Each structure stands twice: as C-alpha cells, then as structure tokens.
Amino acid sequence: MMAGRVGTWIVILCVVTENLFAALQFVSSQQLEHMSCVSGYWGANCTRPCGAGCDSRGCSQSDGTCQCRPRWESPLCQKCVSGYWGANCTRLCGAGCDSPGCSQNDGTCQCRPRWESPLCQNCSDGHYNMSNDCHNTCGEGCHNTCNKTDGTCQCQRGWQPPLCQDCADKYYNTPNGCVTCGEGCHDTCNIADGTCQCRPGWQPPLCQRCADNYYNVSNDCVTCGEGCNNTCSRTNRTCQCRPRWQPPLCDDCSDGHYNPSNDCQNTCGEGCNNTCNRTDGTCQCRPGWQAPLCQNCSDGHYNVSNDCQDTCGRGCHDTCSRTDGTCQCRTDWQPPLCQFMTSSRDDKEALSVAGPLAGTAVGCAIVFFILGVLAGLWLRRPRSHQPSAKLGSHDNISTNCDLATSSTMTRQAEHPGTTSSEDASDHSNNVYDELKARNDDSKATYTSLRFQNESKECAEPSDYINTRKCK
Numbered sequence: 382m383m384a385g386r387v388g389t390w391i392v393i394l395c396v397v398t399e400n401l402f403a404a405l406q407f408v409s410s411q412q413l414e415h416m417s418c419v420s421g422y423w424g425a426n427c428t429r430p431c432g433a434g435c436d437s438r439g440c441s442q443s444d445g446t447c448q449c450r451p452r453w454e455s456p457l458c459q460k461c462v463s464g465y466w467g468a469n470c471t472r473l474c475g476a477g478c479d480s481p482g483c484s485q486n487d488g489t490c491q492c493r494p495r496w497e498s499p500l501c502q503n504c505s506d507g508h509y510n511m512s513n514d515c516h517n518t519c520g521e522g523c524h525n526t527c528n529k530t531d532g533t534c535q536c537q538r539g540w541q542p543p544l545c546q547d548c549a550d551k552y553y554n555t556p557n558g559c560v561t562c563g564e565g566c567h568d569t570c571n572i573a574d575g576t577c578q579c580r581p582g583w584q585p586p587l588c589q590r591c592a593d594n595y596y597n598v599s600n601d602c603v604t605c606g607e608g609c610n611n612t613c614s615r616t617n618r619t620c621q622c623r624p625r626w627q628p629p630l631c632d633d634c635s636d637g638h639y640n641p642s643n644d645c646q647n648t649c650g651e652g653c654n655n656t657c658n659r660t661d662g663t664c665q666c667r668p669g670w671q672a673p674l675c676q677n678c679s680d681g682h683y684n685v686s687n688d689c690q691d692t693c694g695r696g697c698h699d700t701c702s703r704t705d706g707t708c709q710c711r712t713d714w715q716p717p718l719c720q721f722m723t724s725s726r727d728d729k730e731a732l733s734v735a736g737p738l739a740g741t742a743v744g745c746a747i748v749f750f751i752l753g754v755l756a757g758l759w760l761r762r763p764r765s766h767q768p769s770a771k772l773g774s775h776d777n778i779s780t781n782c783d784l785a786t787s788s789t790m791t792r793q794a795e796h797p798g799t800t801s802s803e804d805a806s807d808h809s810n811n812v813y814d815e816l817k818a819r820n821d822d823s824k825a826t827y828t829s830l831r832f833q834n835e836s837k838e839c840a841e842p843s844d845y846i847n848t849r850k851c852k
Contacts, residue, residue: 434458475501520545563588606631650675
C-alpha cells in the first residue's frame with residue numbers, strides 16, 4: 382500500500398518538471414525574438430564567437446552555424462577540416478601523420494614509421510619517396526644520407542651513381558660494401574657475387590689469385606718455372622726444382638745441361654770450352670771438336686777420350702771415324718788407320734828419297750875434302766930463313782905456291798881420283814920456272830918448299846928449290 386503511493390508521487394513529479402522546462406523554453410524563445418547579437422557572435426547572451434571559418438556573412442544568432450570558407454569544417458566553421466592546420470587552415474598536415482589530422486595550432490601529429498617527427502612532413506633519415514610512404518631506403522653506397530625526395534646521394538668508392546644502390550662496373554657487392562672484381566677477370570664480374578670468366582693462369586671463380594703452377598707478376602699470372610717439382614710460391618715464384626734445373630725459379634736448365642723441352646736431359650758437349658747455351662746446347666768448341674754442339678770430333682780428328690787431338694791418317698780416302706780413327710785407305714796405305722804405307726810403296730819412296738840425299742852427301746864430302754887439302758897446304762907453307770930482296774917478299778912466294786897448289790887442286794877436282802906423279806912433277810916444274818923467271822940472276826938462298834903428292838914428302842930442304850919429283 383505504501384509502495385503504491387510512492388510510485389504515484391514520482392510520476393506526478395516528473396510530469397510537473399517536464400511542463401516547467403517547456404514553459405521556460407517558450408519564454409526564452411520569445412525573448413530572443415526581440416534581441417540581436419553583434420556580427421561575429423551568437424548565443425543567449427551573444428557571448429559565443431562565430432566560427433573563425435565563417436564567411437563574411439557571419440553566423441546564426443541562435444546556433445552559430447554559418448557558411449564556411451574553404452578547408453573549414455561545417456556547420457560552425459570553428460576548426461579546419463581534417464588534413465589542414467593553422468590560423469586560416471591553409472597548412473597541410475604532414476603526409477606521415479598517423480591520425481587523420483594534426484594539431485590545429487602547430488600541425489604536430491603522431492608519425493607513421495619512416496617519417497620525420499614532429500610534423501611528419503618528410504621521410505626520416507635513410508628513407509625517401511614520400512609518395513611511397515617513405516618505404517624507399519637510401520642506397521647502401523651513399524656517403525652520408527640521401528635526398529629524401531628522390532634518393533640521390535654522393536656515392537662511396539665502387540658504387541654506381543646516382544642512387545648508389547648497386548656496385549659500379551668491375552665491382553661487386555659484399556657485406557663490407559662494393560669491392561673490385563678479381564684482377565684476373567676477363568672483363569667484368571657478377572655484381573652480386575663477383576664471379577667472372579678468368580684470364581689464363583687465374584683461379585676461378587673469383588679470379589682474385591693465381592691458379593696452381595702460376596704466380597703473380599705486376600697483376601698478371603705467369604707460369605711457374607717449367608722445372609718446378611710441384612707448384613711454386615704465388616708471390617715470388619720460387620719452388621723446389623727437379624734434377625738438372627736451375628734454382629730457385631727452375632725456369633732454365635742448370636749449368637752443363639740444355640733443352641728445357643726435354644726436361645733438361647741433354648748435356649753440353651764434351652768439347653765445349655766452358656758451358657753451353659741452355660736452350661739449344663751451342664757453345665764455343667775447343668780445338669779439334671765439331672761446332673756448334675762440340676759433342677764429336679771435327680773432320681780430320683778422332684778419339685774423344687784424348688780431347689779429339691788425334692788426327693786421321695794421311696792415307697785416308699776421305700775422313701776417318703771420329704771414334705777410333707779407322708777409314709778407307711788410298712792405294713798403298715795400310716789399314717785400318719792408313720797412317721803408314723805398305724812395304725812396296727815404302728821401298729819405292731825410300732829409294733826416291735835416298736837418291737837425292739846420297740848425291741847431296743857425296744857432293745858435300747868432295748867440297749869438304751877440297752877445303753881440307755887447301756887448309757893443310759896453307760898451314761904447312763915454309764918460311765925463308767934468308768930472305769932476298771931480289772927474290773921478293775915472303776908474301777910473293779906464298780902467293781905463288783898457293784897459285785900452284787890451287788891449280789893442282791883444280792885439276793884434281795876436275796878429274797877426281799887422279800893423283801899421278803906427272804901431275805906432281807908438272808906442279809914442281811911450274812913453280813920453279815916461275816921463280817926462276819923472277820930471279821934469273823939471283824943466287825940468294827930460297828925458302829925450301831914442300832909439296833905433298835900422293836901423301837909423300839920431298840927430300841930434305843936445300844938452299845934452292847928442289848925440282849925433283851917426290852918419291
């Protein structure tokens with residue numbers, strides 16, 4: 382019962398309140414109809430300004446609505462439409478603002494990723510291309526940052542301008558940036574991994590170092606020495622040589638060997654004066670050896686063990702064997718060396734040589750015999766004990782004796798072997814006659830003269846010339 386009454390009173394109170402509020406509104410509207418605010422204000426007391434975006438006609442006095450200028454939000458034109466800010470709503474909010482709009486006062490907003498706070502009008506550092514919501518990143522090779530509009534920048538070494546996103550020609554990308562392609566690349570290399578086609582001697586796939594059996598010289602790979610036992614150092618080419626090759630590079634034969642194409646198996650000629658050319662084996666030969674290799678005796682010589690000092694036999698038909706001197710002999714020469722003639726030829730040549738020699742010897746003997754006789758007569762010539770002025774001087778007598786002796790010896794030379802007493806007698810008489818003719822009236826003492834005829838002497842000397850024949 383009591384609860385029913387409380388509910389009735391509540392209903393009555395609500396109806397009275399609603400009627401009172403309606404009466405007040407009616408009274409207010411009636412009063413406003415008889416009131417007007419100054420331009421730019423509205424409200425019951427004209428205390429509320431019209432919106433800043435209302436055009437020149439102002440706003441409604443009752444609710445403040447008006448015709449908005451561009452970029453102002455209707456109906457009150459009190460704030461900028463979404464995306465604009467500033468006193469006149471002329472400034473755009475940043476394209477990177479996360480919310481639809483930005484602060485009407487300063488344009489700040491919450492930026493989306495990759496945009497630069499606080500206005501979100503540009504891409505952040507390292508990004509560019511706002512039309513793509515700053516999703517483009519600056520090139521990896523940019524020296525610093527890039528242009529936030531188009532991404533251009535100053536490239537580091539090895540990067541391709543203008544974006545510096547890829548390596549330049551002859552460079553390839555690594556975690557450490559762009560590095561040069563291998564020195565041995567035939568042209569350029571793959572920008573992604575650096576692989577390329579190698580020049581001869583370089584190690585695939587990057588061609589950055591020399592392959593086995595090659596070494597680097599002035600940025601070019603050349604072969605290791607032909608005589609290397611295995612491979613060589615890639616920096617200085619040294620290696621372990623096979624036998625007969627010259628250390629340390631093993632690119633030439635050692636002393637005393639030649640012909641690299643034959644693994645230096647050829648030895649220099651035994652007759653080389655020093656060593657030989659290591660390519661073809663030529664050298665300067667010692668006497669008796671055959672140029673240019675000096676491996677055999679030259680024509681006309683043989684016997685390598687004797688340094689080719691043995692000469693071929695004089696009777697060889699042409700030349701002889703350079704090993705043992707044997708040859709084809711000419712007629713009358715004795716094989717196999719043809720150094721001596723056969724016996725019949727020897728006898729003939731001995732006679733042909735002995736004849737002239739014997740004649741020469743006989744002639745020389747006769748000359749020496751005559752000279753001996755003359756010398757003996759000269760030494761035995763007598764001297765006068767009592768020289769006579771009429772007879773003449775001793776020199777005259779000696780001269781006469783010499784003349785006589787010379788005459789006699791001349792005849793003996795003309796008739797060798799003839800030494801008769803007649804010759805001796807004539808010789809004595811001739812001398813006497815000559816002396817007598819010179820000293821016709823002289824009785825002076827004469828020097829005794831001796832004449833030797835057939836090894837006999839005359840008798841005892843007398844004061845006069847003895848003209849008798851020697852017995």
